Amino acid sequence: MALSTDVVEKALSLLSSAGYEVTTPPILQPATVFLDLVGEDIRRRLFLTTGADGTDLCLRPDFTIPVCRQHLETGAADRTASYFYHGPVFRQRTEGLGEIPQIGAESLGRPDTASADADMLALAVDTLKQFDVSDVDIRIGDETLFAAVLAGLNLPTVWQRRLRDLFGDSDKLAAAINRMAGKDAGSDEGRDVRLGFLAALEGADPKAAHAVVEDLLSIAGISAVGGRTPSEIADRFLEQAALASGSGADPKAAETLKRYLDIAGPADEVVGKLEGFASDTGIELDGPLAGFKARLRALEAKGLPGSRMKFAAEFGRRLDYYTGFVFEVHAPSGSEGEQLVGGGRYDKLLQLLGAESEVPAIGFSIWLDRVSRVCGARA
Structure with a gap:
């Protein structure tokens, strides 16, 4: 079932009325930027080509990096700006076409990060409602908490880097932790x-x-x-x-990390679990936990109480530039729970692209082909 033009325009109109400016980055992008920043999963699925001058190019596999590149090219990196977009991204698939229609938004430069996080997730949920998709499952995570736990374990740098790289890929992360524990993975x-x-x-x-x-x-x-x-x-x-x-193997640290990654449940209930974990292990989590609580308060003010969202400590998004709050919105349980929205915070990305310092940034993308399938199944 194809989404009607009127419905898509209704969603775009919502983003515009929310104060976001439309942007359309070029489809052809420098490949090196994506090879360095998108993570192994997408890196394997790039559509690569070469320009007449020998420059390595690719079809854009996502919108976030191209939008940020345009932002840097058109003014001060740390200025506050809000963008929305509509168009295809390109990723090789084993089945079906590699051209994937998306709608999304990016918010750059807002220092009030808890409120910005809440606004972005609420906007994603409201945008889905324009397609008459409202009874959704929301999953959230926090890479800042995971990074703080790693730092508190005093692991060798090589292990910290490896575990951070694998965060969000549960199977590979579990295998690495087993090896760190001295077990054959x-x-x-x-x-x-x-x-x-x-x-x-x-x-x-x-x-x-x-x-x-x-x-x-x-x-x-x-x-x-x-x-x-x-x-x-x-x-x-x-x-x-x-x-x-197995150099630097630390069974005790591995068990502590496993305990943290097992923390899950309704977002308002896991706060106590996270505080108990910090108290029991002596790992300093005061800063990340304060940010977590502030975000929950901001989300509740936007009509998204913690009881409606599921937190999982192991949940991360498999893109290298995400740094903090991450979220996914899934179709209702009766629709096989397919992921419709992915997003999160990526404060380091603009600096990696050339800004002098980090710039607060958060965004989301909606997969219109998946929304179409959910609407078709319901019809």
Whole structure:
């Protein structure tokens, strides 16, 4: 069932009346930006091409990065601005077309982060109502809490970085935690294939290891991979060598982390669980918890009480630029619970794109093909 033009225009009109300015970033985007920032899941599904001048390009796989790039090109990075968009993104799929219609919004530069978080989630829910989709399930998470727990465990840097990279992918995160606990987690991302090379690097002099990797890349005629220099690739190999050998394994830290990731339930009920976890483990969570509570108060003021939202400590969005509050809106339970909306906070993204400092930012995208399926099933 295709969504009617009138219904789509109704949703866009809501975003405009809420004070958001329409923007239409180019479909062709520099590939290097996305290879560096979107995460492994989307990186594998990019539609890549090359410009006449040899520049690596891709069809935009999302709107957030292109919108932020336009924002930086048209004024001061830290200015307050609100944008909305409508158009296709492109990701390779095993089934169906890779052209995916979306509607979404981005809010940049607002310092009142709790209120901005609440406004954005409420706007996403209200936009769905324009398609007559209202009885939805809302799932929320907080990457700031996860990062604070990692910092409180005093893990080696290589493990902190690895666990942060995997946050949001429950299976791979669980496998990594098992390895950190000293348990055999089986093959992870081709670990068995690389084990000989990684074992040779483990414990090697860093300068010698760098030289080996750079020589191998030179022999293969490779000067960069995904925007990374040979030196950065060598650093990555050294990290992988430490991970594969289990260096820095800490069973107690692994059990503490598992306990945190098991915390879940209605958002208003998990506050006590999070406070109890902090008290029992001695991990400092006062700052992130204060932000969590302020957000819940702001959401309740927007008509979204904590009892209506489900919090899961393990929930993160598999895009590298998300940094704090994250959310998904799923179709009603009777519609197979398909995800209709994904969004969250990405305060570091504009700095990664060239701004002098971090800029508060939050946004969401609605997958119109999924909304169409829900409406069709109901009809």
